[in-house]
Amino acid sequence: MSDHSAQDAQELARFGYKQEMDRRTGKFASFAVAFAFVSIATGIFTTFGSVLNTSGPMGIWTWPIATIGQLAVAFLLGGLAARIPVTGYHYQWCSRLANPVLGWILGWISFTFLAIVVVAVDYTVASTVFPVLFNFEGTANNCWVVTGLIILAQAVLIAVSTKATERVNNTAVSLELIGMVVLTVLLFIVAAARGMTDFSNLTSKGVVPAEGYWSFGELTSAGPWMLGFLLGAFTIVGFESAANLAEETNDPETVVPRAMWQAVAASGGLGFLFIVAVTLAIKDPVALAQSGTPIADVIQDTLGGFISTLLLVLVSIAIFACGLVIMLTGVRLTWAMSRDERFPGWQVLHRIHPTYRTPLAATVFFMVLAEAVLAIFSQDTDVLFTLFGAATLLPAIMYASTVTLYIVKRNKLPHSDKFDLGAWEMPLIVVAVIWLVFELLLFRDASFADAWKYVLVMMAIGAVYLAYLLVSKGVHGLSMPDMHSIDAELDNE
Template identity: 40%
Template structure:
């Protein structure tokens, strides 16, 4: 297919949903994949949460990772089918509004907004202690806060400059992340094989059963690492309006990002765990993985890998901020966000919703200043996307039999079985992230944000949406099904 044909198809898709193409389409397959892969950022998730896993369930807790990978791959497959039919910024907000109703769609958008705003500073928190240690700065909380705020400002400036620069940095970060993670796997793996490693660590529960209790509860807690990390693949769908041939490109990008992230991350966890020679010393370290790398590889080699890790984590925060701004733009474009007239504006010079980026920056700084703990932020950013996924997949399940066929990505006869397996998984995941006593505070924060969303909806948006003054007005699903079997 020639480029003009693809461009015309993308333009027709926008017109089909009664939107004007305001954002610049520059993302091809690799860049779309890079968006999803960098948002997931296995380096960020593993470096942030590996210490938590060691302290709660020991090195054996890494076996929750492949379980979460499979569960989230199922979600990515269903999201891929939706992204191939509704290639619009706003992802779940757009999808649920059309599959279910505008009210539930707005609520999905609210959850996505809360998740994206909170997750940016949690990512930059993973960056802060590494930067502090590399420069010999104090690793106290006040120092880390200022590093995070400074990082947020730089990321905002890069996003404001333009999506092309941000994605170029992001593309480079994919290479550094893959090279860094694969490099750690190969180099550290050779050291473990040659100098010896403790493979029994792979089944070591640490101190989790020191009191003689059941290990199951401790093991379940370790799922937080995978649940926090293996999310965000839908960012590729959120940037659909900046993607060339989005219906074909975005589904492939999302699925590939989860498969590659899950595979590399699990091998990395195995090698890192086997490299532990003194578990108590690792547990007492401020940053377990940098400690293990320095202990087994030396300061110089570990510094090279940590530099690559820094680039990957920075790019992760950069692309999440971009994704958050596009969601705000999508909501504001339909006048279902506060100050919509301000946040739907797109810079004519850079084709970027600048005001939306600035809002993400301000809210991110506030989250850093007023959050009780990093663990609380991380926990909330695991529960919120799982809840969003459940709402989206449930809405999809309700209308799954009415979905028209597609030439790009179609589940066919597998649609029904995969849908209900995915719903069962998400219910289970939300349970393990909220039921254990250790996560009750996290559950309270996530529930509080959702209740706030319901209140805001009824106070400020429901009447306008019901009267047809705001929101997505054209949801002609049944008509499209009859007249255009290639679209949603």
């Protein structure tokens, strides 16, 4: 073990844990984890069609606002990651900021999010990309089988080698960054050279009626312009996944917060340039709204079939990496909660495999759960919207809860020499609060009814197990190892 790794291990011991996994994650790998989870190629390819139908092409202007809001959240969560560099992210942060009961609830919400979003992401490539790329019919059964195989492949990679998993992800992220930059530049240049650039698209409402467009909606409905924010709200999430590898990262107090905000900034900037380039090249916004693959259609019309095929290959790689990182994050959270003896089956799930140096049992468990969720939704014709609805709602709840606790406890947090927001802290808090309140208001729309049902069912299951924990161990039995809260740490210093 290097001197730096030994120092990180000593830092971890302050939180009551021993070093069990190898520390090999560096700066780019940490950034790649955060960027792959966000995955602008995945998010934009998946949700652009929905935005065309709910807000029209003009809905893309919500993206910069969502980016700014999520960037503020990323900075605040980075402040927690620098002070609590422990695997388990929201679960650890809230357990130590507030109390272990609330921390468990946030941990369970995070777990339910990861369990649903990995299926949603992998189902996307099976239902909208592979059928076009390999010319087969995307029936419900076909999509079920293909998605199941993708989940299995990701699980095997994570179970066998963290090093190999990071190499695959690093390569995929590098390709995504290069590919998105090249595609964006080509779209701007070729569309302009061929006279295909239409600036009126930037203010077009497309299939959405102009009347009532700027309305805030009713009690159970959001206005058309508001629904455009779902493009950014769905895509720019999961950046804090880098914090879930804190115990495998070298100098996590410095590396993880930086990876989080840089991933949001890079995704937001590059993503916006890409969607502007795509929007400018749209021939007919009304007709395009009927397509299941609007991004691919614009690329094909502008750059030709060969480039369109390359796009689909790029999106496939990005989606696989996105699902890979989501599963990696879910496995680490399962392991972290099991290590504290507060997850069903913790007796087995907390173990690290002696040869692979990975949480093998937790990986198998998460894979089986993902396959079960896939089977439940496999015959649902609206499966993608249901899954993505839940996958957008849950992180909004997670972020709002954790940011609220940050605000309440910020004056009691120990000083961090490695990531200090300084005078920017209060402006960032204001931006984050405004954004999160607005984002949560989006989910009153009736179209998210099924997403709320999933959330409520999973919360009910979690409530039953939490009740069991409280009855069997009591509140004090759920205390964090050697450190009940940030306040307790301060008292001991």
